[in-house]
Structure formats: structure tokens, C-alpha cells
Amino acid sequence: MPVGYRYHLSLNGALYVGVTLLLGVGAVNSQNNLLYIAFGLAIGGMLVSGLLSGAMLTGLRAERGEIESGAAGEALVVRYRVTNRNRLAPAFALVMEETAGGVATWPRLMAAPRGGAVHVGPGQTVWIDAPSAPFRRGEALFEGFRATTSFPFGIVRKSVRFRAPGRALVRPEAAPVDGEAVRRAAMRAERDASRDARVGRGLDYVGLREYLPGDSLRRIAWRASARTGELVVREETRPSAGRLWVELELDALPERGGGDVGAVERANERAISVAAGLILEASRAGVAVGLSVPGVGVRREPVDAPSGRALPSRVGLLLDDLARIDLREVGRGAPAPGVSRERAVAVVRAGTSDEAWAGEGVAP
């Protein structure tokens, strides 16, 4: 439901009003009847502008669709479902945009998502896509949005605000890494390390794990699910392409006056991007990837995806973990245990990591 209507007088509108007043003065001064008509038309234009835009927005209802997670540098699309409940008045030239302020944090991550509809007829519903390209990772909180129109003449802009809390994760931008190197490193590590059972679609039962979107329904262990109350799937052995831990070592932000906070932030963000790139490349290479960020207590075991469809979800979980990292919390909570160097580990260390290191510097 709309929570408020508002008129905004733009610069164009102010100019219009000024010219209208000038016209009135000119008409009175010169007694030129054509100027009187022009003055009347200008006032008529103002009235029409206010009334029409008001009537258009009065019957407008809008809601925001679910915002899909995006990644920094990639498109994040906010979708709005807009219904014109007016019986007669069509709505023209609608612009949808998110409102800033309050709890909204999206302005720190992206430019305002903006979309438009040229026309919404009476009783009609349209979907409006408002894309934006986030420039950094993080959790974007949305408070609400508004529909604005300056139809018909651009003199008055009227807006109607809708309250619609929402959130979206902006995953880190994946820094380019050498995927083949990652795969070879993981395989080498596998040869050297003690062999674990690799989960997959094989013959030998390994265990159970939680259900992930994309898992085949055939693999759900229904009895175990009934027992635990949560969906779990069977895991079986399969030939493994390798397992890789990505360990991300972030630097704690220095205290106020203790150092260049910006530089540390940039280094940490860079490391997070490299970690994201590693995760993506390793996953594409068929390597089961785990993530460990000791500084903020994140630890997610490598899991061989049971099928290709579950892989994006699995990778998504890891990337979401990276997206949620709050650099201010680094080193303040209980640290997660590090990964044993017995396993294949790619250590991404803030301030020292780069693509070459990430590709080849996989420590056994």
C-alpha cells in the first residue's frame, strides 16, 4: 500500500511558473489579448499537470519482487509489479526507484536501481525491471521504493512511496585466476594427501548431508529426513577431481589513527575477490571447494556436488559467505580453526595475494 504522496517542484517547473507569472504581467501591462490566452494556457497547463499526475498515481499499487543476489560489477535487477487500479485514468511515464535513508544500505553498494514504464493502462499490470550494477560486495538492505511521474509536461513531479523492506546479497566480484592451475594443484594435493572418500554418484555409501537446492529428489534419504525433520540426501563415493580449501586470511582494520584504514580495506576486498575467483574457477574445474575465513569464524567444508545442478547453489553458499564478511568484525570474534596444511589449501592473504600466487601457491 502507498505510504505517502508528494509533489516535487523541479527546476523546469520553477522556470515554468516564472514564465507564467511573466506572461501575466506582460498581458496586464500590454493588454495584449493573445498574451492573456497564453497566460490562461500556461495556468491550464499547470493545473492539468498537477491533476493528471495526481490522478495517475492515486490508483497505483506496486510491490517489489524478490531481489536475486548479484555480484559486484554484474547486473542486479530489482523487479516491480505495478498495477493501475484506476478504472479510467492510464498511467504514463512511470519511473520506479528505491528510496534511500532509514535502514537502507543499498546506496553504499550500488547506484539507484531505476526502471520505467511508458504506460500502464487502467486495470493493467506490468512488470518493471530496474537494473543496477553494484560496485562493491555486501548485504544491501532496502526500505521501500517510489513511483514517480512528471507526465504530462515535466512541470511537476509527483511520487508515491511504498514501504517494502527487502535485502539482497551482493557477492564479491571474482578476480580472474588461472582455473587450470587450480585444478592441477588440487589433483597434486590429492595424490599427496591421504585419500578421503569423495562424495558423488557412485556405489559406496558415504553418509548423509543436508539437502541443497538442485539435488535430485531421488537422492533424498526419506527415512532419515523423517527422523531428523530436515531433508537430507545420501552421499556416495565417486572418483574425485580433487578437493581444495580456500583459506582467506584478512587483516583486522587498524584502530583509529593507527594506520591507513582505506588501504587495509582495499587489500581485504582484493583478497576477497581473489578468493571468490578461486572458488568459481575451482568449482568450474570440478574441484570440491571449501572455505575458511578464520578471522570472522567462517568455515565451510568442501563438498562434492552430487550433480551439476547443485553446484551453483554450493558455490553460491561460499560466495554468500564472502559477501557477508564485515571487515570491521575481523579478529574480533572467536576465530575459526585454520585448515590443516595436510590438505590442499589455497591461502589468500590480504595484502600479499595476487592471481599468480593464487593459482600456483597451493600449499599441501
Add this chain to the structure above:
Amino acid sequence: MSVSARSARAVFATVGLGIGAYCVAEGGAALPLIALPVWALAWPIVQGPNGKPLPRAVIFGLVLAATAYVVATVLRRPEDLVASVSRYIVWLELIKLYDRTTARDRGQLLAMSVFLALGACLTSNSMWLGLALGLYLPALLYTAMLNRLAATQQAAEGAQAELRPADRRRLDTPVASGSGARRQFGATVALCGCVAALVASVVFVVTPRRLGPGWTAGWAPPPVGTVTGFTDEVRLGAEGLLSVSETPVFTMRVVDAQGRDADDRFDRILMRGAVLEDYDPGAARWRRGERRPEDIGAPSTLMAGQVERISKEQSSVRGVSPRFEQRITFRNKAPGPMFAMYRPVAFAPHSFLGFAKDRLTQTVDLDATGRVAYTVVSQPDAPITGGDALWAPRLAPLFRTGRIHDETVRLLRDAGLARDESAWHTADDDRIAEALERHLRTGYEYTTEMTAPRAGEDPIEMFLFDTRRGHCEYFASAMAAMCRSVGMDARVVTGYVASERNEEGAFLVRESHAHAWVEASVGPGVWRTYDPSPPDEVARLHAPKRGLLAWVRSIMERSERLWIDTIVGFDDETRTALLGASDAASSGRGRGLGGAGLASASEARTRIAGAVATGAIVFAAAFGGGFALLALRRWWGAWVRRRRAARAEALEDPTRDERLRRASFYAELVRAIDRAGVKSSPSATPLQRVAPLAALDPGAADAARDVVGLYYAARFGRRTLTDGEVERARALVADVRRRLSRQALAPAGPPRVMV
């Protein structure tokens, strides 16, 4: 066509209409000859298939040049500020048409176009400008609203443009739009136009006039409608053909002292305007005489209905001298003389105006523009006695020696007359003037084709002794000169001859009716009118024209009168009477004018109601015409597109006609289906048309589908059917027809409708 493309076209057209409207207002030929071709070329050069905007450096250079030009023009002629600025806007618009055109640029073009239209309003208030604005305003409304849609589309597309190319390709989300957008947009534009016109009408009627005219010096209504046929000076010696304009100047009704129409009592009335007493032989020019301040008085103002005395009312020996009121309505007056029948006694304006009175010549200059109306009371037959103290001083002597003097003396001698040249007035002055008038009327030829005098030759002498032909100014000048040469006071009077009647029986005076005649002093303070121009020739020249062109002109004149009555001439008096607030002005106008009044309140109401009704019709017609033109333009565009597509298809596929001719069996199938009562939408595809047959007769449906298959092969598969296939199709159609006719014989059920 996308919204942006439509907006670009609409802006281009609207800017052209705005420039055209200003050209109409300015009236000259130079601006349209330059500006309109430049405007027309902008589209193919910038928006054409291989078009592109001019480089920015060129655009900036042109803008700088135009700015420098306008600054120089304004500095040189500051009085032409409106024209200079308006022309500057024209140049800026034209330059910007050759620039890039985003929605914002188009908005700027529209804003400039609006300012140009205002410049046109300040330049002219002619009916043609009104018609041009009638076309321009709906186009402006449509374009401004369309441009908002284009701006929205561009904003949404701009948000996508900031994404990475891969994301843009992945998204590919067009700007949302519901169904029926064009139709609803058109209806919204029409609604907005009607509401804006209604508000404008209310504001136009309700806004008080005369609140504060003249706050800013020099900002006056446009000086159009200048009485070009009339001048308050006479210049002789020009060469060429005297051009005549048929533009109406004013209408006049004459009523007698009892308020009865007296138009029929006069065939021809000389309406005095300016009285020219001084002749400058060097410049061959008659002009008004020098005046002392006490003779002319200070400029003053009159409210509607206020009466101003011009001269003393005279009584005849039989009682009250006949007095006539002339109710004169100018269509579009410029400041200048008041016109009246001699001898004016008093006048009363119908609305507020300023005036300056010359008591010696009994003339009045009015400081009023536009639709000026006033009533004058005259006593044309009043015997003027010496009781009137306002005698003019004796005029300066003219041509007291030389050929004109000698010729005049000879003429008088031949007529048995002689004059004491030192006397101001003699008993024979009237007879002398009549003799000179008669001589000129009969001995000289009237012509509008003039020749220039030789160097050093006076044009009056040239007329009298050399060419012996000329127009009214020569006749009047010659008579005045001859009178003055023998010591008799005479002056040239310029004004109009009222002889043509309009459809309502009132006098209609045109610019071509401008005339010059003579007033000679035949006694102390007694001036008598003499017209030495050949009356038959003048009457022929002033006779109303006949034929198709005259009929068209008459229609145009009525329209112009309507325009002036409703729009240009709408004043405070009209407003007051229309709103019914007070009849004071109407009822008080006749005070002191013998009770006849200028017009009754009910008459004024009727006139105003008619004017407002016609104004509403004009408004509606203007907007309706504009929208009709837009609709016609849309229809024309669609027709052209269809035609082009058909031609392109025909060029691409030369066998199309032959293929379709062989597939004419489909038309037979459609007829058979229609005859069976199976209704379908005209836009239904062939398979949709035959689908309902399955419910009637599955066999017929199968056969019809086979026919459609063959039709598809010919129509869309571009395959020329063999003779065997055509035969088979016709057989199938016959089978369908037979089966359906059997169905038609079956008892009728409910109507079958397929949409």
C-alpha cells in the same frame, strides 16, 4: 516506431510549425524563405538513413555567430528587441535541429519553440497568426507529452546502458508498456487539450483588463493593423502604381438623433482623419500645421461612455440642425486620427482610451490600439455662424505668384469671377471653390499610375500643366494650391470614403477607400468640404468587387471580424457585460449624446454572447483541426508504410501476384464458410477460420484444412502451385461447400460465433 523516434519526428514538426507561426506574425518573406528550407533540410541531414549531427565545434560556432548577430542588432535597433530576440530563437532552433537530439535536447527545442510563439504573440495579433497558433498549440501539446514518454524510455534505457554489455544482452528488458498505449495516449492528449483550453477561456474572460497597462514603458500590443491606406501627410511626386489594399479598416453605422438607422440616407460619406495645412514645396509634402499648446490642449483620457466635446453644437434657422451619430468600430487600429463625418460635435469612446484634441481643425488623435470603438456626433448640414469662437488663424500664403496663380486667375476670369487676393474672406469664396472643383473634376484624368516630376518641378504644377492626370492627393493638392494662390484659405484633408456596405448594411471601410479632399474657408470660421476628384472614377475605384475572389475575400473578412471581435477586441467593457457584473458602462455610454446611446445593454449582451459562442467554436475548431491533422498524418504514415511494404514485397517476390492468383480458391473457401454462418474475426488466421468447422462437419474441416495447407504453401511458402494442386484445392472447396450446405439445411441452432 519507438517512442523516441516518434518524439523526434513530432518535435521536428512542432518546431517547424512554431517557426511558421512566427513567420506569419512577422509578415515578411525573407525569414520564411531562409528559415523554412533550413528547417526542412535538417531532418534528412541529421535523422536520415545516413544522417548524423553536425560536429559540436560547428554548432558552437554557429551559436556564437547568431549571438553576435543578435547583440549587434539589438544595439543598433533597440526598439526592435522582440523581433531581434525572436529571430535569435529561430536561429537557435535551426542550429539545434542540426545537433544531437536526446529527450533533453528535444525538451529544450520545445521550450524555445514556446518562447518563439510568445514572440509571435508580441509581434502580431492577426487572424492568420491565430490560425497558425491553432495548428501549433495542439502539436505542441502532443509533442510535449510524447517527449515525456521518450524521456522516461531514455531514462530506463540509460540505466541499462550503464551495465556491462554481457548483462545488457542477458537482460534485454524493454521498457514496460501496457496494451492500448497509443489509443489511451491520444485520448489523454485530447483531454489535456480540452481542459487547458477551458481553463484558458475562463482565465481569458475572468482576468480584469485595465489593471495596470503601461507598467513597463514601450511594451504595447503589437502594432499590427496599422491603417496603411491612410496617412496623416501627403507626399507627392512618387513614381509607380498606387497599390491598393482591400483590408477592412472599420465598420460604421449611422443613426439619426432619434436612434434610427440612417445608413440609407447617405450614399457616400467623407470621413475626416487628418487636416493638412502646411505645404513644403521642397519636399512636395502636405502636413499638419504647427499648433500652440492652447489650441490642442494636453493629452487626456476618457473612460467608456464619457463624452468629449469637439465643437459647439449649432442650431439651424429651422430649429435643431440634423445630427447623426456614427458608431465606428475599428478592426485593429493603430494610434492615430479619429475618423468622423464633418462637422464633429462630440465623441464618446466605448472603452478606455487616451486622446489629444486639435480645436482649430476639430480633429482628434486617439491613443488606442486594437479593436477600438467610439461614437461621434456630427452635424453635416449645420450652418456655421460666427458664434463659434474657435477660428483658425489665416493660413500661410502659397503659390501667390507663378503658373498656378496665373492659371487660377485665368480660370476665375473665364468663370466670371474675381477675388481680392488680400482679403481673408469674400462673398464669392464658395462659388470660387466650386468653380475650381468643377474645373478639376472635368478637365483632369484620375489614375493610379503615377510619373515622377522632372528635377526642380513641383508635382502640383506637373499635375496641373503637364500630365493632367493623377490620384486624389493630386486633385486635392491642386485645388488647395489654387485656392491658396488667390488668398483663399484651403487645406487638404485625408481620410476615407465610406460607400461600401457589408452584409448587415453597415458601411465597410477598407484601406483602398483612403481618400483626400479639400476644406476651404468660405467665411469666418466656416469651412466647407470640396472633393475635386472625378466622382465617377473614385466610385468605380471604391466599388465593391464581384466574383469568386470577392466571395472568398468576404469569407475571410467575416472570419477576421470574428477573430477580432472575440479575441483581439475583448476588452473590459465586453468582460463586464459578459459576466453581468455591471451594466454601468453600457447604460452610461449614451449620456450627453442625445439619449441615443451607443448600444443597449441587451444588444451588447447579445453581441458578446455571440462572440463568446463563436470564440468557443473557433477554439474547438482550432484544436479539433489540429488533432484531425495529427490523425490524418498518422493515417497517412500508416498508409505509406503499408504501400512501401507491399512494393518491397512485390519487388522481392515477382511471382507473388501469379501465385496468389492461382491460390484464389482460398477466397472461395472463405465465402463458403461465411455463407454457412460461421463468423470469425477479420484478423483470424486461415486455420483459425476453418477451425470451427470441426464442430459442424469433421469431414468439411479436414478438407478445409487441406485447402488452407495449399494456400499457405502458395502464400507463405512462395511455391507456385501446380495445375493438379489447384484442381485438387478447388475440388476440396466444392466438397466443403457441399457439406456445409447440407449443414445449413439442418435445423438452425444458436448462432455460432468464433472470435
